[in-house]
Amino acid sequence: MLQVNNLHYTKSRHVILRGLSFKIPTHRTVALLGENGVGKTTLMRLISGIIEPNPHSDIMIDGIMGAKIKAHLSYVSTLDWANNYDRVSDIVDYFKMGYPDFNEKRMNELIKFMRIDRTRRIAKLSTGTIEKLLIALTISRDTSVYLLDEPFGGVDVIARKKIMQSLLHWLPEEATVLISTHYIQEIENLVDDAIILKDGRLLAYESVEKIRKEEGLSLEKYYTQLYIEDNGGRE
Amino acid sequence: MEFSSNQPIYLQVATWLEQQILEGKYPIGHKIPGVRDLAVHLIVSTRTVQNAVNQLVTSGLIITKRGQGNFVTEDATKIDNIKLNKKMRITQEYINEIMHVAQAQEIPDLVANAMKEYEGARARRNNVTG
Numbered sequence: 001m002l003q004v005n006n007l008h009y010t011k012s013r014h015v016i017l018r019g020l021s022f023k024i025p026t027h028r029t030v031a032l033l034g035e036n037g038v039g040k041t042t043l044m045r046l047i048s049g050i051i052e053p054n055p056h057s058d059i060m061i062d063g064i065m066g067a068k069i070k071a072h073l074s075y076v077s078t079l080d081w082a083n084n085y086d087r088v089s090d091i092v093d094y095f096k097m098g099y100p101d102f103n104e105k106r107m108n109e110l111i112k113f114m115r116i117d118r119t120r121r122i123a124k125l126s127t128g129t130i131e132k133l134l135i136a137l138t139i140s141r142d143t144s145v146y147l148l149d150e151p152f153g154g155v156d157v158i159a160r161k162k163i164m165q166s167l168l169h170w171l172p173e174e175a176t177v178l179i180s181t182h183y184i185q186e187i188e189n190l191v192d193d194a195i196i197l198k199d200g201r202l203l204a205y206e207s208v209e210k211i212r213k214e215e216g217l218s219l220e221k222y223y224t225q226l227y228i229e230d231n232g233g234r235e
Numbered sequence: 236m237e238f239s240s241n242q243p244i245y246l247q248v249a250t251w252l253e254q255q256i257l258e259g260k261y262p263i264g265h266k267i268p269g270v271r272d273l274a275v276h277l278i279v280s281t282r283t284v285q286n287a288v289n290q291l292v293t294s295g296l297i298i299t300k301r302g303q304g305n306f307v308t309e310d311a312t313k314i315d316n317i318k319l320n321k322k323m324r325i326t327q328e329y330i331n332e333i334m335h336v337a338q339a340q341e342i343p344d345l346v347a348n349a350m351k352e353y354e355g356a357r358a359r360r361n362n363v364t365g
Contacts (some may be wrong), residue, residue, distance in 0.1 A: 029280060079267050093280045112243065119272075141352075161278065163321055164278050165275045165278065166277045168271065168274045168278065168280070168281065169271065169275045173281070188281055189244055189278060189279040189280065189283065190278065190279065191280065191282060208244075209243050209244065209245065209283075209286075212240075212241065212243045212244070217239070217240070217241070218240035221240070232253065
């Protein structure tokens with residue numbers, strides 16, 4: 001379970017998040033939606049402890065707070081830290097050494113399914129392959145919470161399908177998953193709920209099936225409608 | 236699989252799965268794929284697939300055997316009943332639709348004309364291919 005209470009974040013006097021609160025139970029996959037610059041990546045970086053929130057903001061995983069939560073969440077947003085001469089197999093070795101919960105068997109299955117060449121240098125990988133490798137590394141750990149920041153950005157439609165199938169096949173069943181994306185239509189059938197951010201606050205946190213049942217709307221239409229309403233009718 | 240935007244996805248998955256079974260893709264008494272495999276195949280969440288399967292368990296088309304998975308019922312009359320119900324439901328929807336645009340007394344003529352056109356199109360198609 002991932003719980004966020006009264007999360008505030010200010011960066012050089014610019015308010016990015018203004019009192020965000022939500023709770024995602026186990027065995028739940030949630031889409032994190034919002035326009036560019038709304039703070040989706042900031043929220044993930046805050047949860048993962050890469051950056052610090054303002055005082056009196058709480059982030060909890062399964063009741064644990066502070067630096068200890070890092071062991072209970074999986075988030076790999078970049079391979080910028082890798083050396084130029086590192087190959088895919090080296091990265092896998094770093095994870096094997098660095099994380100006791102790293103599931104090597106799962107990683108091997110994912111590398112095979114996504115057709116990633118282990119012997120390739122990281123510096124030579126295409127954007128799409130880097131994205132696939134980031135996903136594979138993220139979901140190869142056995143943790144409570146998984147954070148995925150725009151897993152479909154810059155990848156073609158076939159890679160996107162592979163990534164979606166990987167998430168469905170290999171994410172542990174009881175996982176709490178938060179996926180930020182602009183591909184609302186594509187993500188809609190994959191997630192249970194959607195969190196919609198606007199102007200640094202929570203505009204909605206709703207079940208996708210409920211939106212269809214009660215509003216008769218797809219997630220994308222619901223999202224657009226909420227944004228327009230919140231703008232006072234202007235697009 | 237394409238989903239329409241206004242109906243819950245689990246109902247659309249349930250309809251798809253029911254159709255697969257009624258068409259004999261998964262024959263009577265046979266095991267159907269696991270929830271996760273169906274989810275990966277359809278690219279929808281496992282929860283959605285589970286809800287769809289539950290729907291068909293309720294209707295009696297699918298039987299869950301503990302520790303073994305999900306199976307198509309072994310009861311042939313059950314399947315026949317579901318097929319019949321489905322036909323009646325489609326007929327009813329069709330009637331509702333024409334009632335919407337026509338007066339009751341016009342309907343027999345409209346249906347007769349539609350049937351004539353359907354038969355004509357089929358005959359033309361057979362002439363072309365045969």
